[in-house]
Amino acid sequence: MERYDVIIVGTGPAGLGTAFELLEKKPSLKILLMDKLQTSSGGLRNDCKMNFTWPIGFPFECWDEKLGNFYLERVETFLKPRIMEKRNINIYRQRAEKIGVYLLDVRQSHLGTDGGLELIHQLIARLSELGAEISLGEEMSGADASKKVVFTTMREIAYNSLVVAPGRSGFAFLQRLMEELGVQYRDNVVDIGVRVETREEHYSIVRDYYDPKFLFPKKTRTFCTNSRSAHVVQERYGDEQEGFWYSVNGHAWSEQRAANGLVNFAILKTVTLTQPLASGQKYAQMLGRLAALLGGGSPIMQRIGDFRLGKRSFADSFSGDLYDFQPTLASCTPGDISLCMPAKTMRAIWNAFKLLDTVVPGVMHPSTIMYYPEIKLYANRPAFIDDHFQVLPGVYFAGDGAGTSRGITAAWASGLRVADGILESQ
Numbered sequence: 436m437e438r439y440d441v442i443i444v445g446t447g448p449a450g451l452g453t454a455f456e457l458l459e460k461k462p463s464l465k466i467l468l469m470d471k472l473q474t475s476s477g478g479l480r481n482d483c484k485m486n487f488t489w490p491i492g493f494p495f496e497c498w499d500e501k502l503g504n505f506y507l508e509r510v511e512t513f514l515k516p517r518i519m520e521k522r523n524i525n526i527y528r529q530r531a532e533k534i535g536v537y538l539l540d541v542r543q544s545h546l547g548t549d550g551g552l553e554l555i556h557q558l559i560a561r562l563s564e565l566g567a568e569i570s571l572g573e574e575m576s577g578a579d580a581s582k583k584v585v586f587t588t589m590r591e592i593a594y595n596s597l598v599v600a601p602g603r604s605g606f607a608f609l610q611r612l613m614e615e616l617g618v619q620y621r622d623n624v625v626d627i628g629v630r631v632e633t634r635e636e637h638y639s640i641v642r643d644y645y646d647p648k649f650l651f652p653k654k655t656r657t658f659c660t661n662s663r664s665a666h667v668v669q670e671r672y673g674d675e676q677e678g679f680w681y682s683v684n685g686h687a688w689s690e691q692r693a694a695n696g697l698v699n700f701a702i703l704k705t706v707t708l709t710q711p712l713a714s715g716q717k718y719a720q721m722l723g724r725l726a727a728l729l730g731g732g733s734p735i736m737q738r739i740g741d742f743r744l745g746k747r748s749f750a751d752s753f754s755g756d757l758y759d760f761q762p763t764l765a766s767c768t769p770g771d772i773s774l775c776m777p778a779k780t781m782r783a784i785w786n787a788f789k790l791l792d793t794v795v796p797g798v799m800h801p802s803t804i805m806y807y808p809e810i811k812l813y814a815n816r817p818a819f820i821d822d823h824f825q826v827l828p829g830v831y832f833a834g835d836g837a838g839t840s841r842g843i844t845a846a847w848a849s850g851l852r853v854a855d856g857i858l859e860s861q
């Protein structure tokens with residue numbers, strides 16, 4: 436059986452962060468990086484806007500400010516991003532603070548989906564030069580932690596250290612793995628909300644601040660803003676047995692592509708379930724399936740103009756003189772979001788919308804579209820046995836799937852933290 440010093444599962448930013456750090460500090464390590472997809476580097480493929488300011492992307496359960504900043508600096512030193520300029524921040528900030536809204540001033544870079552693909556090619560080529568073995572199209576199916584063996588769709592492989600970083604799409608796999616390996620876990624939060632799409636002139640702040648991060652009351656926030664050449668997309672979740680459902684998301688191409696004049700961003704509410712103990716993941720998946728039921732298998736879209744009048748949207752809500760732009764995710768079903776979003780979430784999001792419209796007047800134009808659901812799922816939170824995200828001797832979990840991050844830079848940082856742990860243990 437082949438043996439590696441370190442096997443890394445998932446080529447997203449968390450896995451890459453671990454691999455580069457290990458090879459830089461100890462080039463003699465024999466490292467295997469695998470991904471179930473044929474072409475991957477996980478979430479770097481999507482839009483690739485990166486946030487370099489605490490606490491964006493860092494869950495407070497795993498990080499404090501000092502630690503987050505320490506790792507963020509290392510991520511920035513490695514990635515050397517081109518930080519985008521911002522303008523008029525104080526004007527928006529003062530306007531926001533008057534109504535109890537907070538605007539975070541975040542250092543950001545944006546490569547776009549095409550720029551992200553270019554970065555991936557460079558990173559993978561660099562990793563191969565450094566001696567890492569990269570196996571694409573190979574999926575981890577399980578492990579025997581007592582024998583230190585990983586099972587994949589192709590073979591069995593022995594390891595000294597195993598890093599599992601399967602991202603959010605791998606949350607069900609991680610959940611199953613925790614049960615198989617006997618890793619203790621706690622329920623995790625879920626983020627539930629809508630993706631908003633509007634004309635750039637109705638959300639003109641994006642000309643001053645690419646991805647403005649607003650924090651509203653009731654744990655509600657704006658998230659992942661895309662503009663210039665922006666599109667709403669859908670991701671499939673679920674399985675044959677319990678049924679598939681879709682979460683919407685958004686991305687943009689780089690400035691090289693022609694602009695379409697549209698902006699999209701999410702408004703999300705964080706939901707934490709406590710007593711009686713229930714699974715946030717199951718709850719969120721039921722909401723996803725409910726939306727798919729009412730949407731005839733697709734996400735639902737509704738014009739703000741219809742929503743305000745308490746009316747569902749129809750196909751002809753998306754044409755005509757007032758509703759003057761076509762949805763970029765046209766496969767969604769025109770409908771009524773309030774039939775499938777829980778009232779408490781709906782109220783928090785609608786309240787956030789009104790506050791946002793006060794800070795950036797125009798965003799609630801009748802033509803603005805809300806797409807539902809946008810759901811961010813994380814595996815249940817593992818009980819880590821050390822500060823380096825180790826869950827069992829020699830087994831580490833990193834990245835978004837394990838709930839140690841919620842974005843590219845924090846995922847990379849979590850990978851670095853794992854690498855530090857592996858190096859310390861040698």
Ligand SMILES: Cc1cc2nc3c(=O)[nH]c(=O)nc-3n(C[C@H](O)[C@H](O)[C@H](O)COP(=O)(O)OP(=O)(O)OC[C@H]3O[C@@H](n4cnc5c(N)ncnc54)[C@H](O)[C@@H]3O)c2cc1C
Binds near residue numbers: 477479485600
């Ligand atoms: C459409 C979209 C747009 C986004 N835009 C941004 C953005 O602009 N900025 C930002 O900061 N974040 C963005 N995100 C979130 C970002 O992608 C994630 O926060 C980040 O990629 C998490 O990194 P990760 O390494 O934990 O997981 P991922 O990047 O998801 O990588 C996990 C990898 O593991 C692989 N994998 C899963 N299971 C297995 C298995 N069993 N065996 C082998 N391989 C497996 C997957 O194929 C995947 O390649 C976006 C996400 C989406 C979906």
